[in-house]
Amino acid sequence: MFVRSFRSAALAALATVALPAGSLPAQRALPTPASILGFEPGADRHLPSWKQIVDYFTAIDRASPRVSVRTLGKTTLGRPFIVAFISDSSTLADLDRYRQIQRKLMDPRLQAAGERQKLIDEGKNVILVTSAIHSNESGGFTTPLVLTDRLARAQDREARDILANTIIMLVPSQNPDGVDIVGDYYRSTLGTPAEGRDPPDLYHKYVGHDDNRDWYAFTQPETRYTVDSLYTPWDPQIVNDIHQQGSNAGRIFIPPYMDPIEPNIDPILTAATNGLGMSIVWRMTNLGFTGIGSNASYDQWSPARQYSLYHRGARLLTETASARLATPIDIPFDQLGAGRGYEAKTVSWNFPSVWPGGKWTYGDIVRYQTAASWALFLDAAMNRRAWLEGYATQGDRALGALPAWGRDAWPSAIVIPKAQPDTQALRRMIWTLQHGQVEIRESTAPTTVDGKTYPAGSYVVLTKQPFGAYAKALLERQAYPDLFDYPGGPPKRPYDVTAHTLPLLFGVDVAHVTGAAPATGPAIKEMAEPTYTTALSGKTTKRIALFRPSASEPIDAGWTHWVLDTYKVSFTTITEKDLAGGAPNDRFDAIIFPDGTLGGGGGRGGRGGRGGGGGAADVFAALDAFANNGGSILAFNSSSNALIDGLKLPVKNVLAGVGNNDFYAPGSILAVEIKRDSPVARGFTATVPAIWFENGPAFEISDPSMATAVASYPATGNPLLSGWLLGGSKLNGKAALVDVKHGRGHVVLYGFRPQYRGQSMATYPLIWSAIQ
Numbered sequence: 001m002f003v004r005s006f007r008s009a010a011l012a013a014l015a016t017v018a019l020p021a022g023s024l025p026a027q028r029a030l031p032t033p034a035s036i037l038g039f040e041p042g043a044d045r046h047l048p049s050w051k052q053i054v055d056y057f058t059a060i061d062r063a064s065p066r067v068s069v070r071t072l073g074k075t076t077l078g079r080p081f082i083v084a085f086i087s088d089s090s091t092l093a094d095l096d097r098y099r100q101i102q103r104k105l106m107d108p109r110l111q112a113a114g115e116r117q118k119l120i121d122e123g124k125n126v127i128l129v130t131s132a133i134h135s136n137e138s139g140g141f142t143t144p145l146v147l148t149d150r151l152a153r154a155q156d157r158e159a160r161d162i163l164a165n166t167i168i169m170l171v172p173s174q175n176p177d178g179v180d181i182v183g184d185y186y187r188s189t190l191g192t193p194a195e196g197r198d199p200p201d202l203y204h205k206y207v208g209h210d211d212n213r214d215w216y217a218f219t220q221p222e223t224r225y226t227v228d229s230l231y232t233p234w235d236p237q238i239v240n241d242i243h244q245q246g247s248n249a250g251r252i253f254i255p256p257y258m259d260p261i262e263p264n265i266d267p268i269l270t271a272a273t274n275g276l277g278m279s280i281v282w283r284m285t286n287l288g289f290t291g292i293g294s295n296a297s298y299d300q301w302s303p304a305r306q307y308s309l310y311h312r313g314a315r316l317l318t319e320t321a322s323a324r325l326a327t328p329i330d331i332p333f334d335q336l337g338a339g340r341g342y343e344a345k346t347v348s349w350n351f352p353s354v355w356p357g358g359k360w361t362y363g364d365i366v367r368y369q370t371a372a373s374w375a376l377f378l379d380a381a382m383n384r385r386a387w388l389e390g391y392a393t394q395g396d397r398a399l400g401a402l403p404a405w406g407r408d409a410w411p412s413a414i415v416i417p418k419a420q421p422d423t424q425a426l427r428r429m430i431w432t433l434q435h436g437q438v439e440i441r442e443s444t445a446p447t448t449v450d451g452k453t454y455p456a457g458s459y460v461v462l463t464k465q466p467f468g469a470y471a472k473a474l475l476e477r478q479a480y481p482d483l484f485d486y487p488g489g490p491p492k493r494p495y496d497v498t499a500h501t502l503p504l505l506f507g508v509d510v511a512h513v514t515g516a517a518p519a520t521g522p523a524i525k526e527m528a529e530p531t532y533t534t535a536l537s538g539k540t541t542k543r544i545a546l547f548r549p550s551a552s553e554p555i556d557a558g559w560t561h562w563v564l565d566t567y568k569v570s571f572t573t574i575t576e577k578d579l580a581g582g583a584p585n586d587r588f589d590a591i592i593f594p595d596g597t598l599g600g601g602g603g604r605g606g607r608g609g610r611g612g613g614g615g616a617a618d619v620f621a622a623l624d625a626f627a628n629n630g631g632s633i634l635a636f637n638s639s640s641n642a643l644i645d646g647l648k649l650p651v652k653n654v655l656a657g658v659g660n661n662d663f664y665a666p667g668s669i670l671a672v673e674i675k676r677d678s679p680v681a682r683g684f685t686a687t688v689p690a691i692w693f694e695n696g697p698a699f700e701i702s703d704p705s706m707a708t709a710v711a712s713y714p715a716t717g718n719p720l721l722s723g724w725l726l727g728g729s730k731l732n733g734k735a736a737l738v739d740v741k742h743g744r745g746h747v748v749l750y751g752f753r754p755q756y757r758g759q760s761m762a763t764y765p766l767i768w769s770a771i772q
């Protein structure tokens, strides 16, 4: 839609005449954001629609030789997904040359002898801006307009330095659908008590807030556009990731991050992120901005939200305090509270100035986000050479002696046998790794690991390759450190989950080679993503219902929706209204209750859909009758607890009332033993049975004649396979998955999320078989 020649843009710039000496070319009249939107960006109670944002970028693309806009594809709901390249017109005219320089700096194997310094002399500092992935963080889809306007228009020294030294790839929203899901609801509720609230539906069709947990699994098209069209060709030096946080502590978070640091991240990027963050804090403080917190809340653990930290780029997350979407709020100073790591009423090294309190507006959010981004651009421009030198050094380390950093030994390779229990899972794993720029090879001779021999032709991932550390992070088991708030105190809550081991999640066997790497051929071609199928795909006689509460759609319901759609399993979404009328056996054979859809709790993942509701007495009466009449009920994670109580099932959650000091598993992969002759375990194939455990229940059966443990934690030993687990002995011998007879039907209780973020492919068969 915006395809145009960069060269014609450059010619247009050259055609302008009558330049004062030393100035940039005068430009044709540039449209302002306000001239397109009809209001100033950041005006109270005015959110732009996605069409208005696209209209602005279309107009500025035509008018400014410094801006070139491209459409990368259609979003999940069919909107254009766009990126704006911003730089000097001469750079944009020669963009492919700069991409080649970037490529060579990234991969030393592509450099000619003695070429390095020339590449560093000529290269640009490439910055990717990903804004508004979270659609209720609404400053994120206005700030890009302000930044683009300033860069397109400015003739001052700062702007010239930025344009001359950087290439900015600006994604004005990483989730365009959500701009309208949130914006339409906001506009429809202006002047009502719901003004400023989140909409009841997820702001992304499937994944809501978890769209920022998709950066290694690549399940959603929006993730794929940014990875395929921006990360893979460019591997930018810096990513500016624009977010918002709660309202009542700091005005903005800027890195350094808090601990822990995932050990596969190159230390150069940790140091670069720290240095850049402090540079931004300094520049913003010069300009009078206050309430800036660092080393707080957000950690540097998971590739799920920080792809760039495994691909040569510092990730500068900013989190600005929210208003109520575009509606102002008032926060008196004495109501300001603590962030995790600082106290907003007290200065400290990581919170150098307090914000005095008072009115906080949409315009303030845009002002803070714009200032932070501008300071980032300035640092990138001023320190271009240091950024490119560090970037090139990372390439050397990735291909140098192992371990590439630190003292812990690295495997030389990971062997992935071609004979696997689940070929779809194998193909998905190869596709997933290759999609993250991992080179996959084939061995040219048999390889023996731990007494087991893998034939020539097995897949091999060498850890000595440009993104070997990324591959290692995804293929190994995580050892999350035992961190506590204070000695003897409660565990320090991670920002998100603690494990991301693909072989365990997918149910694929791998072997880590510790000695010399196996002999291999060249990297193989990219494998196509498999077509996902199950016995329920396409035509099935089973009538399936997926439950979500009408008040708020939990993220886990969205993920369940995604898994069912991906496997082409047809279903009907229902709410409590569909159940309150009585037993729906005439409509459905099975009803699925994702995490957080029944009772309280669950739905972890933050804004964009917490669960709850849907647990009234008439609902349980209907479910009781439904199962008694032969229906199947599936309950994931926290919803299991509500069904145990609501249907008086002969099962107990042994973790009920157990505090974090005694048991803690905030998102980890645990070992289970599977009762393979249970009908619910039919189709389960993983050699190492593993489940995704996150604040879940664990079961004890009180009447074995009525209930069967389909999956159980080992009777002895630590069940942790990857991530973090405290008090694991509480799980010994307890059930993770229980099939409870209920009249002529049954209730299947999952003490875990069997479809976790579209990743725990190994446990999908436990869903399909419970329905079949």
Ligand SMILES: [Zn+2]
Residues within 6 Å of the ligand: 134, 137, 243, 244
């Ligand atoms: Zn966010």
